[in-house]
Amino acid sequence: GQNIDQPTEMTATEGAIVQINCTYQTSGFNGLFWYQQHAGEAPTFLSYNVLDGLEEKGRFSSFLSRSKGYSYLLLKELQMKDSASYLCAVRPTDKLIFGTGTRLQVFP
Amino acid sequence: NAGVTQTPKFRILKIGQSMTLQCTQDMNHNYMYWYRQDPGMGLKLIYYSVGAGITDKGEVPNGYNVSRSTTEDFPLRLELAAPSQTSVYFCASSYSSTGGMYEQYFGPGTRLTVT
Numbered sequence: 089g090q091n092i093d094q095p096t097e098m099t100a101t102e103g104a105i106v107q108i109n110c111t112y113q114t115s116g117f118n119g120l121f122w123y124q125q126h127a128g129e130a131p132t133f134l135s136y137n138v139l140d141g142l143e144e145k146g147r148f149s150s151f152l153s154r155s156k157g158y159s160y161l162l163l164k165e166l167q168m169k170d171s172a173s174y175l176c177a178v179r180p181t182d183k184l185i186f187g188t189g190t191r192l193q194v195f196p
Numbered sequence: 197n198a199g200v201t202q203t204p205k206f207r208i209l210k211i212g213q214s215m216t217l218q219c220t221q222d223m224n225h226n227y228m229y230w231y232r233q234d235p236g237m238g239l240k241l242i243y244y245s246v247g248a249g250i251t252d253k254g255e256v257p258n259g260y261n262v263s264r265s266t267t268e269d270f271p272l273r274l275e276l277a278a279p280s281q282t283s284v285y286f287c288a289s290s291y292s293s294t295g296g297m298y299e300q301y302f303g304p305g306t307r308l309t310v311t
Contacts, residue, residue, distance in 0.1 A: 092238075121299060130286055131239070133299035175238060182227070182246060182292070183254065184300065186238040 090114045092187035094176050099193045100166055108161045108190045110176035121184065122150050122161045123175040131175055135161070166194050198222050200303035202287050208309045209277040217272040217306050219287030227290045228270040229300065230254075230262065232283040239286065245270055246292070277310045284308070 091113045100106040112120070119138040123131035137143055137152035137159060149162040163170055173189040203218045221228065226247050231239040231254075241254030245264040259281060261273040270289075274281060284307050288300040 130302035130304050132302070136299060177239075183229075183241055183244055186231075186240075188236075188238040 090178075090180065090185045092176055092178055092185060094174075094187040094190045096188070097191045097193070099195060102166055102168060102194055102196050104166050105162065105164050106166060106192065108163070108174050108176075108192065110159045110161070110187060112157050112159070112176070112178045112187075114178050114180040114185060116180035117154060117178065118181070119179045120150075120152055120159050121177045121179070122159075123177065125173045125175060125189065127172070134174075163192075168194055168196065170194050200287055200289055200301050202285075202303035202306050204306060205304065206307045208311065209274075211277060211279065211310060213277050214273070214275050215277070217274070217285055217287075217308075219270045219272065219303060220268050221270075221287075221289040221301070222268065223289060223291070223301065224267060225289035225291045225301075226267070227292050227300075228264065229288045229290075230260070230270070230272045231286045231288065232256065233286060233305075234283050242272065242285075274308075279310050282308060282310045
């Protein structure tokens with residue numbers, strides 16, 4: 089079967105660092121995506137990992153370990169506008185399988 | 197580029213009615229997808245298409261139909277609407293080649309209520 093797990097909710101303080109974890113079990117692996125979704129809006133692409141290691145993009149970084157079926161999204165220097173849901177998605181074949189998302193609330 | 201556009205933005209249907217959700221992309225992407233997202237949940241794939249004339253079922257296809265006659269358009273048809281189809285529907289597109297799949301671009305969504 090296909091299974092992707094993320095924490096349901098997280099809270100953090102403005103200026104802090106937060107790590108959102110994602111574990112997956114899928115029949116096949118051709119990449120892992122992270123998307124950001126603000127309330128009432130469409131998801132927007134954040135990052136893509138297909139090889140093990142860390143991908144850094146400004147304040148956001150994403151890590152992948154294929155042997156452990158594990159990824160995390162690291163958000164640094166948190167801002168209020170980072171309050172959103174973060175969706176982990178795995179590509180086993182032609183399609184993406186999405187997790188249920190982690191809702192992050194950033195407090196001043 | 198307008199990206200991915202969806203119409204309508206909102207719709208209320210009565211049980212048993214039918215409707216078509218429109219989706220158009222102007223990025224010349226070969227792959228297109230339809231998802232539904234229930235409150236507090238992730239995205240569930242309804243149908244997808246790898247190119248004009250080719251469609252395939254996703255995780256939750258029952259009660260829906262699609263067609264892909266052109267690269268740009270991928271309409272989703274609801275026949276005999278049911279309350280369980282109350283959801284937000286997102287259309288997405290991406291480019292894919294033998295070199296890998298690129299990120300999906302999402303439309304703004306259609307908020308559908310069936311009463």
